[in-house]
Amino acid sequence: MQLDKIVAVIEAARADGRDVLLENEGLEILVALGIAVPAHLKISGVAEAHDIRPAALPSNDAVVKVLSPDIQHKSEAGGIAFVPNDRTAITEAVRKMERDFADSDVRGFIIAERISYDASLGGEILMGIRWTDDFGPVVSCGAGGVHTEFVAANLKPGREIAIATPADLAADALHPWLDRLAVTRLMTNSYGGQTPRVDRQGLVDVITKFARLAQAAFPHHLTELEVNPFVVSSGRLLALDVLARCPRRKTQPIVGRPLHKLRNLLQPRSIAIVGVSERLNPGHIILNNLIREGFDTRRVFIVKPGSESIAGCRCYPDVAALPERVDLLVLSVAAAQVPDLLGDVIAAEKAESVIVIPGGLEEKSGSEAIVGRMRAALDRSRASDWGGPVINGGNSMGIRSQPGRCDTTFIPGHKLHPRESPTLPLALISQSGAFIVAKSSKLGFRWRYAISIGNQMDLTIGDYLTYLKDDTAIEVYAVYAEGFKPLDGMRFLEAAKSITAEGRTVILYRGGRRPEGAAASASHTAAIAGDYVVCRELAKNAGVIVAETTADFEDLVSLYARLGPRKVAGRRLGAISNAGFECVSIADHLGGFELATLSQPTRAGLSALLREYRLEGVVDVRNPVDITPIMPDAPYEEAVRLVLRDDNVDVALIGCVPLTGALQTLAPGAGHDEDVFREDSIAHRLIRLKEEEVSKPWVVVVDGGPLYDPMARLLEDHGIPTFRTADRALRLLNTFCNREDRP
Numbered sequence: 245m246q247l248d249k250i251v252a253v254i255e256a257a258r259a260d261g262r263d264v265l266l267e268n269e270g271l272e273i274l275v276a277l278g279i280a281v282p283a284h285l286k287i288s289g290v291a292e293a294h295d296i297r298p299a300a301l302p303s304n305d306a307v308v309k310v311l312s313p314d315i316q317h318k319s320e321a322g323g324i325a326f327v328p329n330d331r332t333a334i335t336e337a338v339r340k341m342e343r344d345f346a347d348s349d350v351r352g353f354i355i356a357e358r359i360s361y362d363a364s365l366g367g368e369i370l371m372g373i374r375w376t377d378d379f380g381p382v383v384s385c386g387a388g389g390v391h392t393e394f395v396a397a398n399l400k401p402g403r404e405i406a407i408a409t410p411a412d413l414a415a416d417a418l419h420p421w422l423d424r425l426a427v428t429r430l431m432t433n434s435y436g437g438q439t440p441r442v443d444r445q446g447l448v449d450v451i452t453k454f455a456r457l458a459q460a461a462f463p464h465h466l467t468e469l470e471v472n473p474f475v476v477s478s479g480r481l482l483a484l485d486v487l488a489r490c491p492r493r494k495t496q497p498i499v500g501r502p503l504h505k506l507r508n509l510l511q512p513r514s515i516a517i518v519g520v521s522e523r524l525n526p527g528h529i530i531l532n533n534l535i536r537e538g539f540d541t542r543r544v545f546i547v548k549p550g551s552e553s554i555a556g557c558r559c560y561p562d563v564a565a566l567p568e569r570v571d572l573l574v575l576s577v578a579a580a581q582v583p584d585l586l587g588d589v590i591a592a593e594k595a596e597s598v599i600v601i602p603g604g605l606e607e608k609s610g611s612e613a614i615v616g617r618m619r620a621a622l623d624r625s626r627a628s629d630w631g632g633p634v635i636n637g638g639n640s641m642g643i644r645s646q647p648g649r650c651d652t653t654f655i656p657g658h659k660l661h662p663r664e665s666p667t668l669p670l671a672l673i674s675q676s677g678a679f680i681v682a683k684s685s686k687l688g689f690r691w692r693y694a695i696s697i698g699n700q701m702d703l704t705i706g707d708y709l710t711y712l713k714d715d716t717a718i719e720v721y722a723v724y725a726e727g728f729k730p731l732d733g734m735r736f737l738e739a740a741k742s743i744t745a746e747g748r749t750v751i752l753y754r755g756g757r758r759p760e761g762a763a764a765s766a767s768h769t770a771a772i773a774g775d776y777v778v779c780r781e782l783a784k785n786a787g788v789i790v791a792e793t794t795a796d797f798e799d800l801v802s803l804y805a806r807l808g809p810r811k812v813a814g815r816r817l818g819a820i821s822n823a824g825f826e827c828v829s830i831a832d833h834l835g836g837f838e839l840a841t842l843s844q845p846t847r848a849g850l851s852a853l854l855r856e857y858r859l860e861g862v863v864d865v866r867n868p869v870d871i872t873p874i875m876p877d878a879p880y881e882e883a884v885r886l887v888l889r890d891d892n893v894d895v896a897l898i899g900c901v902p903l904t905g906a907l908q909t910l911a912p913g914a915g916h917d918e919d920v921f922r923e924d925s926i927a928h929r930l931i932r933l934k935e936e937e938v939s940k941p942w943v944v945v946v947d948g949g950p951l952y953d954p955m956a957r958l959l960e961d962h963g964i965p966t967f968r969t970a971d972r973a974l975r976l977l978n979t980f981c982n983r984e985d986r987p
Contacts, residue, residue, distance in 0.1 A: 383409070509643070572596070751790075806960070897945065
């Protein structure tokens with residue numbers, strides 16, 4: 245790569261007042277990068293067309309293209325013509341374009357050789373680099389030419405376009421990256437007896453050059469470079485059309501935050517609250533939650549003039565009067581009060597961390613001045629020897645920290661879940677406080693950390709994941725993100741890679757799936773790979789589990805949390821159910837599983853159970869095992885035990901359609917004598933089996949209506965992943981078992 249020549253081309257365009265490069269300039273960049281392009285020449289207009297020597301172009305036909313910063317897509321605008329390679333035809337084509345684009349800023353014309361190639365699917369690819377504010381430079385590859393939009397709209401997500409950061413494109417990662425993409429497999433593999441259109445190494449070489457350019461030239465020199473299409477001609481890749489942009493202004497460096505102070509926020513030794521009323525307002529709820537969690541009331545200080553104490557906690561007239569610099573200050577006040585209070589905190593150096601509860605900051609027009617004052621005060625503190633506080637929020641619901649024995653949310657504890665709910669080794673990082681509340685309530689367990697980060701005016705998603713990745717007590721990191729701050733997506737990916745490399749799990753739901761990238765660019769890569777697609781693909785590259793729906797997010801978090809570090813030995817599935825339709829559904833939705841061949845001892849044991857209950861003439865022993873609705877609790881348990889202990893079974897699914905009268909599946913109630921909470925119920929029998937069988941992953945399906953919610957909740961509360969349909973269970977269990985980097 246001749247970077248000096250590339251920079252010279254870009255600087256010439258900048259000197260001309262342009263941030264869009266002309267196509268001839270883009271071709272110069274490709275040549276300096278070592279990319280093959282058609283033979284071509286540039287002319288200013290008709291006058292120079294008369295001097296063209298057709299022999300300079302090694303083809304019978306020529307391609308005439310208009311050059312204008314106003315015309316990005318020449319085909320759609322009529323700015324490209326295919327003509328015979330003779331002086332007269334070329335001159336007439338140039339003359340016509342001069343008339344057609346008389347009102348445009350035309351800077352000349354390209355006259356290029358016409359390349360012969362196979363334009364069917366697999367004969368053209370698109371390749372591009374663009375700068376993204378959250379992830380930095382990303383490299384994209386997909387179907388090119390006329391197939392671009394069609395393939396993007398109709399292929400399975402993840403197969404339509406491959407996206408990576410330059411760091412993802414190490415030599416050992418390039419081939420798996422290309423194999424995910426349908427068009428590159430068509431281009432480099434043999435199909436129907438035809439030889440590959442291009443040698444795979446040639447494609448790898450081009451991608452490697454793009455990755456190097458992304459690292460060397462983005463964003464200071466370029467913000468976008470796209471070739472659409474690359475075509476295969478005489479066994480090599482040629483770039484036919486190129487679009488390039490340079491930045492209008494220099495990027496600003498990202499100022500780091502003192503992340504060591506997250507310890508003060510997540511495990512505070514002292515807390516001050518501003519905004520506590522004598523009545524039950526949000527500040528008072530926060531105080532009540534701290535007391536409920538067992539935080540030492542002697543280390544809780546309340547800023548409230550005119551009061552001596554509230555709920556046994558000492559009051560002080562203002563921030564400056566606090567008796568010490570606290571680890572954590574919670575501001576539960578109106579948004580307009582925050583800048584002055586934050587200024588007081590910084591001036592008196594009274595807090596190592598701050599949670600800003602109120603909304604309206606950075607969300608509503610008119611708050612810009614308030615936010616500006618906050619940022620100015622924070623910047624001044626960061627420049628001091630002290631380093632200032634770290635700030636969570638604004639528009640934060642607060643945090644819940646099991647290690648810190650603190651709950652600074654303004655949601656009453658009784659609104660979430662019972663105190664005896666188990667605390668699992670999970671961290672939830674969410675831009676939405678309501679998301680935390682909703683998922684905590686539905687999932688029915690406590691998190692090691694539940695962090696509502698709000699607007700990320702200071703601390704970001706990447707900050708929290710970077711800090712918490714070293715907490716080995718966390719097995720699953722669940723993240724709800726609506727957007728990343730500048731380059732914070734890159735920090736998120738770096739932390740996620742570190743976590744997943746250790747066999748732990750990061751689950752992401754990306755909200756706010758607006759096509760921002762497409763609106764900001766004229767390129768096809770941005771149009772077909774907007775912000776969400778880029779985030780999805782880069783996260784997957786980092787080993788992150790990406791949930792497509794919030795329902796999937798809930799179930800995946802539950803599945804990973806409750807199965808924990810269980811190893812996946814293989815893809816042989818053992819399944820058992822008391823309903824024929826469920827057995828059929830299991831067989832229909834295997835995904836990446838194969839039905840295990842049950843061992844002879846297992847088959848013999850199951851046959852004995854069927855004979856005991858006179859079912860041998862009703863069903864045969866096969867996988868999935870159908871034990872019919874007649875089988876009661878005790879033999880049902882034994883049948884499940886046989887399947888789980890079979891050495892031929894790697895993963896198991898236990899189906900229980902609970903409406904049968906043979907099983908105790910109902911909570912106590914009128915009209916029946918069942919009790920799912922009794923020790924001899926099928927639910928408690930499965931719970932005991934969980935303690936016996938801890939090596940291989942298995943899940944339960946309770947396919948029934950609301951009457952059976954208590955049974956499902958009982959199983960989940962004892963750590964058994966429980967689904968309500970077999971097909972959903974198998975789809976998400978496939979996700980769990982498909983993690984290639986699990987230990």
